[in-house]
Amino acid sequence: MDHGEGTVCLWAPKKRMFQSMRGRSSVSSPRHLFSLGDPDAGHFEMYNPTSKMQKAGHGSLVQTHTGEWYIAHLMSRPLEGTLLNPLGRETSIQKMKWSQDGWLEMEDGSNLAKMEVKGMEGVQLSSPASHDVFDHFDDATYSVQFMTPYRNQEAGWVNTMERPGYLRIYGENSLFSQVNPALMATRATSFHYEFQTRVQFAPDHYSETAGMGLYYDSNNWLYAHLTYSELSHGTVLNVLQAKLGNRNELLQETIPVPENVIDLKLIYNSGVADIFYRMEPDGSWEVLANMVDASYLSDEGVNGQPGEIGGFTGLFNFIGSVDAHQHDSYADFDFYSVKND
Template sequence: MTLIQNPIIPGMAPDPSIIRVADDYYIATSTFHWTPGVQIFHSTDLVNWELLTYALTQDEVNLRGTNTPAGIWAPHLSYDSQTHKFWLAYSHMQNMAGREFNADSFAISADSIQGPWSAPIYLTSIGFDPALFHDEDGKHYLSILEWETRDGYQAPGHIVIAEVDLEHGGIIGNWHRVTTGFTTRGCAEAPQIYHHNDYYYLLIAAGGTGYAHGIEMGRSRQIFGPYEPNPTGEPIITSSPQHLFSLGDPDAGHFERFDPRAPMQKAGHGSLVQTPTGEWYVAHLMSRPLPNKPLNPLGRETALQKMRWTTDGWLQMADGSNLAKLTTPAPSDYSSPKQTHTADIHTDFTAKVVDHHFMTPYHQQTTDWVNITEHPEHLRIYGQNSLFSQFNPAIMGTRATALTYTSQTALTFHPTHYSQTAGLGLYYDANNWLYVRLCQADTEDRTVLRILQAKLGERIDHRITVDIPDGHVALKIDYHDGWAQVSYQLPQQAEWSVLEAPIDVSYLSDEGVNGEPGEIGGFTGLFNFIGAVDAYQHVSFADFDYYTVKNYETEDLTHE
């Protein structure tokens, strides 16, 4: 029996929404303050996945100034078999201060998964995590969390359902409050509707986005309910199967549920898909922490669990438990011996377009600051704001996908002002990063290599410097379990030289950063990046020869 190895999509790929159209599977995931917005992955076998495209590529949303962890949340992908259209619903979380959680939700559509996508249709601002359901009678329904702000009321609120007008936008009729959760874990969110054997099934996330996360289920003969809960009274998938009562807790990390022995944590927020041969799977988010630490640098990743229907019509994991595993049986018709995908990245910029794995925080990639044509076979990046900026940082980043890896580049840069820099780094958000960069010496008479760091918004300028006489150098960061070793190689050198002792960067993780007050930090994930800064005239540029990320994760993924 072939086993699927989880995560199927490593690195920042949370809140997966999975569908199948004919023989193709697609998963959409959240992107928060990163652009392009909404990653869409593709597979033909549920085992091997690749990044296919993005949905929000034309400045449909303005993410400048976005605080961690707001931005684009929980996209829901669906396919209307009657109109043969793909639909994507998403929330733009704009404010989390005061736990008000102001989000606008929209829907876009396309005839092809690769677009072009329509202009956004406004749906509601009642809460977040919208999902569309296309019923057999041609009606469309929206399910979403209604965010509760009143003192003394069940937080975070009700799951609500309403008929929706997908032609003009907006809600038809009234919202129907259907549940605040199907177990005692509380924090019900991310509702998704499915129809199976005369029942409407409501799949929801529960327990908060932390270590008590899980997936719950209820069912009803009518789409507006009433919904009866799964008779087990427990989640159908979780990393923390012990009974938990946390009603009234609007959201929590539940650090008491952290299991230092478990390689998979936080399993929850899932969606359901059926294969052509009638097998069932749930795609869900998960995290892999640093060894013996409740810190998750890679953010929330995507995993799969094989499911089955019980004789009394309830969904459960194929092995009869509710504990998420790092392996699950592949579909019965899968014939390849093993997974073949890799999360390694190598680009030498010889193509006519920039590698689509690159993402940028807070604003779009535009040719006025990043291009691949001005210096052929190089990526040219013009410096913009400092890396502390939430508006226009000139960063080209890729998701970190392993707990041990090497990122590497070579660049040429000639700063003429002390505010001009360029280099390689690790990035979580504008307050938390590590940047090894070419810059002017403090005496403004030569180019040097130094490390600049941001930790919880504090600027830390490392004093060790190395002269770079001709402005060209290769840079390398070896990342291992939360530690970063920075090395460099000058053109005349045969070997790499270490710049300084390894740096503790374990804080570049969901739990280690300073997100909105009242939150546990963030829930996005670590990125590797190349970039440039010019707070002088925005005219300096760096030419990058190549960009490589090589993963060296060696732990046995079949260990449970």
């Protein structure tokens, strides 16, 4: 049961009593994707600055075969020194116990959610899973980790069949649109990671683009992309940012890309993004944009209202293409790589 003011209440079935667990700043009610107008959300006065974990809530009890009790629950990890959560809702676990008088409580008797817990007795734990993503698009199907905001995945706009070894994405609506943008995205799972791709794209209109970047929702993203320049009559590289629905071009001058193919790399470091490019696969990386503030691409950074929180989807990495001209262009991506530190 989620009380929204920083307390998670757990039903104790032995005596139908409640025990609280704290260590959170705020929580969004399951009735609303956004907290605007929701009196049970956005209680930043409950922020506990001594806890790396916030928003501990929505817990489910489990008893192991050895008689131990645990609770699995949702939580978030904000960027250090902030209340911004770019990774969205994550899952944690706490060890519990029953007191002599029938209260359910945390093993150490406190009510602060912990980042680490003791191992389960007699339970063989699997090796830590890797959250890295790598797809060279050599198979008939691409990685199941890809998600597509605001639309379904269909072979008509994204596939590995038309050009084997590449993921072909047909450009569609603007990234500002909530109707059929052509994005292939994976969740960010770390505060420190490196994201790379290689894209081949031959636009013939300035409203045709293809590239990669960071994405929270249709009003908040960062996009390094190829497009057509009417000044040079050729393909160029640019960086576009959307922040709270406002459009901003980050480069004063675009970079010519005469061969219509480029490697792009984005390094994310605790809410700051550095973007690089190179024309040749074995060439040196050149800085495209550095020290870009991407911390607003987080659950609390996308509404723009003091004391408000956004959704709980977290940040995505993405590749994609836009064609607001005639919907006849496409981009070919050679690979997609996300490596977490």
